[in-house]
Structure formats: C-alpha cells, structure tokens
Amino acid sequence: MAIRYELLKTCKQSGARLGRLHTPHGTVETPVFMPVGTQATVKTMSPEELKEMGSSIILSNTYHLFLRPGHEIVRDAGGLHRFMNWDGAVLTDSGGFQVFSLSSLRKITEEGVSFRSHLSGEPLFISPEKSIEIQNALGADIIMAFDECPPYPAEREYVKTSMDRTYRWLERCQKAHRRPEEQALFGIVQGGMYRDLREESVRQITSVDLPGYAIGGLSVGEPKDLMYEALEYTTPHLPVDKPRYLMGVGSPDALVEGVLRGIDMFDCVLPTRIARNGTTMTSQGRLVVRNAKYARDYSPLDPACDCYTCRNYSRAYLRHLIKAEETFGIRLTTYHNLYFLLRLMEQVRAAIREDRLLDFRRTFFRQYYGSDEGAPTRNF
Amino acid sequence: MAIRYELLKTCKQSGARLGRLHTPHGTVETPVFMPVGTQATVKTMSPEELKEMGSSIILSNTYHLFLRPGHEIVRDAGGLHRFMNWDGAVLTDSGGFQVFSLSSLRKITEEGVSFRSHLSGEPLFISPEKSIEIQNALGADIIMAFDECPPYPAEREYVKTSMDRTYRWLERCQKAHRRPEEQALFGIVQGGMYRDLREESVRQITSVDLPGYAIGGLSVGEPKDLMYEALEYTTPHLPVDKPRYLMGVGSPDALVEGVLRGIDMFDCVLPTRIARNGTTMTSQGRLVVRNAKYARDYSPLDPACDCYTCRNYSRAYLRHLIKAEETFGIRLTTYHNLYFLLRLMEQVRAAIREDRLLDFRRTFFRQYYGSDEGAPTRNF
Numbered sequence: 001m002a003i004r005y006e007l008l009k010t011c012k013q014s015g016a017r018l019g020r021l022h023t024p025h026g027t028v029e030t031p032v033f034m035p036v037g038t039q040a041t042v043k044t045m046s047p048e049e050l051k052e053m054g055s056s057i058i059l060s061n062t063y064h065l066f067l068r069p070g071h072e073i074v075r076d077a078g079g080l081h082r083f084m085n086w087d088g089a090v091l092t093d094s095g096g097f098q099v100f101s102l103s104s105l106r107k108i109t110e111e112g113v114s115f116r117s118h119l120s121g122e123p124l125f126i127s128p129e130k131s132i133e134i135q136n137a138l139g140a141d142i143i144m145a146f147d148e149c150p151p152y153p154a155e156r157e158y159v160k161t162s163m164d165r166t167y168r169w170l171e172r173c174q175k176a177h178r179r180p181e182e183q184a185l186f187g188i189v190q191g192g193m194y195r196d197l198r199e200e201s202v203r204q205i206t207s208v209d210l211p212g213y214a215i216g217g218l219s220v221g222e223p224k225d226l227m228y229e230a231l232e233y234t235t236p237h238l239p240v241d242k243p244r245y246l247m248g249v250g251s252p253d254a255l256v257e258g259v260l261r262g263i264d265m266f267d268c269v270l271p272t273r274i275a276r277n278g279t280t281m282t283s284q285g286r287l288v289v290r291n292a293k294y295a296r297d298y299s300p301l302d303p304a305c306d307c308y309t310c311r312n313y314s315r316a317y318l319r320h321l322i323k324a325e326e327t328f329g330i331r332l333t334t335y336h337n338l339y340f341l342l343r344l345m346e347q348v349r350a351a352i353r354e355d356r357l358l359d360f361r362r363t364f365f366r367q368y369y370g371s372d373e374g375a376p377t378r379n380f
Numbered sequence: 381m382a383i384r385y386e387l388l389k390t391c392k393q394s395g396a397r398l399g400r401l402h403t404p405h406g407t408v409e410t411p412v413f414m415p416v417g418t419q420a421t422v423k424t425m426s427p428e429e430l431k432e433m434g435s436s437i438i439l440s441n442t443y444h445l446f447l448r449p450g451h452e453i454v455r456d457a458g459g460l461h462r463f464m465n466w467d468g469a470v471l472t473d474s475g476g477f478q479v480f481s482l483s484s485l486r487k488i489t490e491e492g493v494s495f496r497s498h499l500s501g502e503p504l505f506i507s508p509e510k511s512i513e514i515q516n517a518l519g520a521d522i523i524m525a526f527d528e529c530p531p532y533p534a535e536r537e538y539v540k541t542s543m544d545r546t547y548r549w550l551e552r553c554q555k556a557h558r559r560p561e562e563q564a565l566f567g568i569v570q571g572g573m574y575r576d577l578r579e580e581s582v583r584q585i586t587s588v589d590l591p592g593y594a595i596g597g598l599s600v601g602e603p604k605d606l607m608y609e610a611l612e613y614t615t616p617h618l619p620v621d622k623p624r625y626l627m628g629v630g631s632p633d634a635l636v637e638g639v640l641r642g643i644d645m646f647d648c649v650l651p652t653r654i655a656r657n658g659t660t661m662t663s664q665g666r667l668v669v670r671n672a673k674y675a676r677d678y679s680p681l682d683p684a685c686d687c688y689t690c691r692n693y694s695r696a697y698l699r700h701l702i703k704a705e706e707t708f709g710i711r712l713t714t715y716h717n718l719y720f721l722l723r724l725m726e727q728v729r730a731a732i733r734e735d736r737l738l739d740f741r742r743t744f745f746r747q748y749y750g751s752d753e754g755a756p757t758r759n760f
Contacts (some may be wrong), residue, residue, distance in 0.1 A: 039700070039701075039704045039706055040697070040700065040701075041701060041706050041708040041709075043706065043707060043708070044707045044708060044711075045708065046708065046711070064704075068700065068703065068704055069675065069696070069699075069700040069703070069704075073675060073676055073696060073700070076676060076678070077678055077694060077696055077697065078678075083694070083696075083697055084697065085692045085693055085697075295449065295453060296453060296456060298456070298457055298458075312465045313465055314457060314463070316449070316453060316457055316463075317420070317457065317463055317464065317465075319449075320419070320420065320448065320449040320453070321419075321420075321421060323448065323449075324419045324444075324448055324449075326419055326421050326423065327423060327424045327707050327710070327711075328421040328423070328424060328425065328426065329421075330707070331424075331426070331707075
C-alpha cells in the first residue's frame with residue numbers, strides 16, 4: 001500500500017481522532033489542513049515557506065494541470081513533486097469538481113463527462129479511466145476517484161442517480177489505477193443532504209477496499225448546520241482504520257466541527273483566496289487589513305501570532321502593499337493565513353492528545369467569533 | 381557626513397573604480413547595482429531574498445510613496461527601512477523624473493512643478509523644498525536633489541534653461557535639507573546630449589559641496605553610443621573622492637560600459653520589469669522563458685547559474701507558471717534576473733581588482749551578446 005494510517009488515539013471528551021498518515025513523501029500528523037496549490041504552486045508561496053510554516057501535505061488540481069501544462073509534461077518532469085520542487089506529500093483531486101464548476105457545455109454520460117476547456121474552449125472528455133491516467137502521470141501520493149458532486153440544493157432523484165454512477169465510476173477508477181503501490185486511491189462518499197442516500201453511499205463506497213475515504217458534496221452552499229448533520233450520519237459508518245477527508249472545507253469553525261465529527265483531513269482555497277484581497281484570520285477573528293482604519297496602525301497583523309509576517313511587518317505596511325497591488329503584500333497575508341490554519345490544527349491535535357477538544361472549541365470560538373457557539377451565520 | 385566613499389583602486393587596464401560606500405545601513409561595495417523597490421517593496425521579493433542574493437542597497441521612489449501611502453505614514457512607521465523591514469542601505473530619488481513621466485497636466489515654474497496624481501487626479505505640487513521634506517521623512521541613506529530631466533531629443537535652448545533651473549533648485553534642496561548627518565544629498569548633472577552644457581552642468585553641480593553626484597538625463601531613449609559619449613565628457617570632471625551614480629541604467633552592456641567610464645552606482649527597473657513578462661538574463665544572453673519552445677525543457681534557466689531559481693526549477697516549470705499567471709513564476713524570474721546583475725557587478729569588481737576589466741568586457745560581451753562589441757543595437 002502507498003500509505004498507512006495510524007490511529008494514535010481518540011479524544012475522551014469528544015471522540016475526535018489523532019493520527020499519523022505515512023506517505024511516500026513523509027508523515028502527516030492528522031487532523032491536517034492541506035493548502036491548495038491549484039496549478040502546481042500554492043499561490044505566491046515557495047515550497048520552503050510551506051515547509052517552514054509546517055505544511056506536510058498540499059493539494060493540487062488535476063483539471064487545471066490536465067489543461068495546462070498538460071499531465072505528460074508534469075510526468076516527463078519526473079512527476080508533480082519534482083516539477084514543483086516539493087518533497088512533502090501531495091494529494092490530487094479527480095478533476096470532477098472543476099469540470100462541473102469551471103468548464104462549459106458539459107454533458108454527463110455513463111462513460112464520462114464531455115466539456116469545453118475554460119481556457120481555450122477546446123472540447124475535452126474526462127472519464128474515470130482518464131482521470132486516473134492523468135493522476136497516475138502527475139504522481140501524487142493520494143489520488144481521488146472521479147465523481148460527480150451535485151450542487152445544493154438538488155432533487156433527491158438527481159442526487160441518487162449521480163451517487164449510483166459515482167459508485168460505478170469508483171469501481172472503474174480502481175480497475176484503471178496503475179500505481180497502487182505508490183499512490184493511494186480514495187473513494188468519495190456523495191448523497192447530498194439526504195440521510196438515507198449518504199448512508200447508502202457510504203455502504204457503496206466502503207464496499208470497495210481502499211486506503212482512504214473522502215466525503216464530497218458538502219460545503220457547496222448549504223447552511224453549516226446541514227453540513228455538520230451530514231457528517232454526523234456519515235462518519236460513524238466509515239472504517240476507523242482509514243483516514244477520512246472532508247473536501248473543500250477550511251473555515252476555522254468548520255475545521256474544528258469537522259474534527260469533532262471524526263474527520264482527519266481538510267483542504268480549502270479559503271485562506272489563500274481571501275489573503276489576495278487583504279482579508280486575514282487572526283486570534284481575534286477576521287481582520288480586513290486593506291481597510292482604511294489600518295492605514296496608520298503600526299502593530300502586527302495579529303499580536304498573538306509569531307509567523308514571519310507578524311514578526312516583521314505592520315498592518316500599515318500590509319495595507320499599503322495590498323492597496324498598491326504589490327505581490328509582496330499578498331505573499332505576507334497568504335503566509336499568515338496558512339500559518340494560522342496550520343497552527344489551529346496543531347492546537348486541535350494537542351487538545352485531542354489531552355482529551356480537551358470541547359474545551360478548546362469553546363475558548364477558540366469565543367476568541368475568534370466572540371461566541372461559545374462558533375459562527376454558523378458567518379462565512380468564516 | 382551621512383556617508384563616506386572610499387576609493388580602493390582604479391583598474392590599470394581601464395581606469396574603472398573599485399570602492400566602498402559606507403552608509404548608516406552598512407557598507408556597499410562599488411560599482412554596485414541597486415534593485416528598484418518603487419513602492420517600498422522590490423516587486424515580489426522579500427528583504428531576506430534581497431539580502432541572500434547580495435543586495436546591499438536598494439532604491440525607492442519618492443513620487444510613489446508621496447502619493448501612496450504618504451510620506452508621513454512612512455515617517456511615523458520609523459522611516460522606510462523599518463516600514464519595509466530592510467536594514468540595508470536605501471536611496472530615494474527626488475520624484476522629479478516620475479512627475480515628468482507619470483503625472484498629467486504638469487506645469488513647471490521656478491517655484492516647482494504642479495501636476496495631477498496619476499492615481500487620483502488630485503492636483504499636487506512638488507518644489508525642491510517639498511521633495512527634500514518628503515525624503516527627510518522617508519529617511520533613506522542617500523537622497524537626490526529635485527531636478528528636471530529633459531526628454532530626448534530636446535532643443536538646446538530648452539535643455540539649457542532646464543539645466544540652469546536644476547542648479548538653482550539644487551541650492552534650494554541643500555538649504556532645505558534637515559538631516560545631513562543621517563542622509564547624504566546627491567546633486568544631479570544634466571545637460572542632455574550637448575557636450576558644452578554637460579560640462580557647464582558639472583561645474584554648476586560640483587560647485588555645491590555634496591557627498592555624491594549623479595548623472596541624470598541619460599538612458600532616456602538616446603542611442604547607447606550617445607550615452608557612452610556623454611559619460612566620457614562628464615565623469616572626468618567629477619571629483620574622484622565622491623561616488624558617481626548613473627541613474628536609470630541596468631542593461632548588462634551599459635553597466636559594464638558605465639563602469640569603464642568611471643561610474644560607481646546604477647539602478648534600473650529592467651531586471652524586475654522584464655521578469656514579470658518571463659524574460660530573463662542568462663550567461664548565454666537573453667532568454668524568454670515563456671516561449672513555447674521551453675514547454676518541455678527540463679534544464680535550469682541558466683545552467684551556469686547557482687541562484688535559488690536555477691538550482692531548483694526547470695524552464696518547463698517556469699514557463700508553466702508564467703503562462704498560468706502564477707506569481708511564484710515571477711518571483712523566480714525576478715530572483716534570477718536580480719541575482720544575475722548582482723553577480724555581474726561582483727565579477728566587474730573582481731576584474732577591476734585584478735586590472736582586467738577590458739578582458740572581462742570582451743569575454744562577457746561575447747558570451748552574452750555573441751559579439752566582442754556588446755549590443756549597441758539591442759535593448760539589453
């Protein structure tokens with residue numbers, strides 16, 4: 001097997017899991033947040049900076065790399081790790097989500113999905129076999145099954161049809177996978193917000209013996225309560241000896257709530273995307289450093305943070321750079337936001353180790369959201 | 381005095397100068413190339429990266445900082461060094477050049493220049509006194525006199541009038557300067573491409589006792605031969621015990637030719653600007669890494685270079701990042717181009733030390749431009 005999951009303990013206070021994911025490119029302490037490097041780069045960051053802030057695994061997007069530069073070019077470079085000079089672990093998604101969210105003129109059949117490139121308009125086709133072929137070429141440590149992620153809200157009938165097809169596609173993915181000793185294939189549970197469908201999807205997906213399982217189709221616009229509920233009736237049915245990955249989730253509250261519901265892995269563009277607009281996550285909550293009120297504020301972004309940005313630069317300087325559209329400003333806010341989430345997960349792991357994750361949740365939510373209950377009404 | 385120039389030796393083969401410029405923020409080995417950090421940041425680079433590649437002094441633009449964030453904000457941050465977390469030396473220009481090249485609705489009078497901000501359209505006014513007030517607030521180690529830089533070509537009459545005013549403005553700058561013990565004021569020789577006017581301007585400007593002198597009004601569109609000629613009838617009249625700064629010059633050939641004609645300091649946006657478009661300087665000459673032919677080229681940008689970029693990344697990866705408009709690609713090409721020019725100046729200094737700068741020039745030009753004579757017909 002390419003990877004091995006080691007469950008170290010569960011939190012006595014909450015049931016959250018502390019573990020280690022051993023990959024061909026190092027060990028990942030879980031629960032873990034994975035920064036997103038869509039186009040074979042975590043926007044504005046160097047691999048050394050990612051290492052320095054404590055990233056052990058990053059995600060990259062199959063759809064984007066298939067379109068540009070093309071998976072053969074990455075393969076011939078020696079794979080994604082070598083191409084981008086990253087010796088930590090990598091996970092690639094299947095391309096499914098981006099085909100549905102970015103491309104145009106999609107047509108889904110049992111065989112796969114026809115669509116037009118959002119870059120060139122070129123007609124393209126991705127099937128489960130093609131997705132795995134691309135991911136085998138990219139060479140990530142963890143690769144994802146090709147699935148369909150229905151939007152929210154979606155009719156039960158649609159979700160059911162799509163979910164059944166996702167299961168059939170999973171079997172084709174497994175069969176097409178050429179490098180199981182080097183790359184771990186994860187299946188993806190779907191089923192929308194329908195409890196019985198989620199339960200059925202878990203049965204389907206876990207009937208295929210795989211090194212890990214993901215939960216897809218959440219964080220697609222539904223209220224957070226619904227997402228947490230869906231986790232509650234899904235994760236208990238996942239095997240305890242395999243890692244569980246909640247796709248596309250990265251707000252501070254959802255990370256903590258996800259861990260409380262048994263999730264081990266998360267990814268999200270949130271910290272890097274909002275950073276580019278001058279929005280940051282701090283120990284006191286969200287802070288939009290581009291706001292005029294920080295023009296003469298010479299204090300660090302987050303006085304409680306010891307990251308490179310907070311040790312060396314003022315809010316006034318960050319605001320200036322962001323207003324002046326200087327890339328270095330985005331480097332600094334990106335660094336800080338990723339550091340913030342990686343530190344949060346470090347604190348979460350410590351809290352599990354010490355059986356006090358519910359206490360940590362209360363303290364953290366009070367500080368970050370100003371409420372014991374977290375922030376179901378705010379985005380992040 | 382804020383700075384002290386130490387002439388170590390002149391090259392026996394060429395007369396080029398090897399020296400040291402002692403500043404309140406460290407010693408600068410000359411001849412030196414100064415990277416440009418227009419808006420209090422060298423685009424995409426961190427201060428640590430600039431240090432690592434060997435930068436000892438950078439330039440920042442008074443006009444831009446006056447407009448945004450405003451010089452009082454920089455002053456209240458503790459000055460430019462502290463604001464941008466740079467503990468090396470800094471030189472600020474006077475704002476004159478940018479007022480003429482960027483702003484609109486300019487009106488020049490004896491008192492100063494009225495213009496509209498290129499950002500907000502706001503009507504503004506900069507006089508010699510105002511330029512020095514701004515530069516005193518920014519706190520650079522070297523500050524420049526407020527001058528007018530005539531375009532090329534320009535009528536003799538116009539150049540003469542402007543040059544005489546630049547001299548009168550220099551006297552006002554010197555009088556307005558409030559921090560001569562911490563900041564060294566340089567005067568700027570003008571006179572266009574007219575030999576007698578250049579000679580007269582040198583007499584005027586050097587009649588004011590200052591810690592250094594600059595040559596302005598070159599590299600403004602004239603053929604390189606004319607620029608070299610202008611240097612030949614200007615630098616011999618400058619005092620040998622003061623540093624000479626040729627403004628706005630940074631192509632490899634012009635750096636070497638400038639040093640051969642007695643110049644100690646240079647600045648230019650060329651290496652950082654072309655990097656943003658995927659154009660690089662290598663030991664074999666200019667290389668446009670965004671070109672399609674590098675799509676599958678897995679060799680380093682410059683196999684003869686040992687910079688961070690060339691040690692870790694391929695042309696194929698750089699091309700991918702630049703095509704995909706990923707900032708990290710621009711970081712990598714910017715790093716390389718600055719490293720290239722800083723290494724070039726290091727080689728130039730070694731050649732002066734060993735009395736072989738003409739030999740170095742021939743070898744370097746042959747390698748870079750494919751010709752012993754350099755590249756008078758190419759831009760860089």
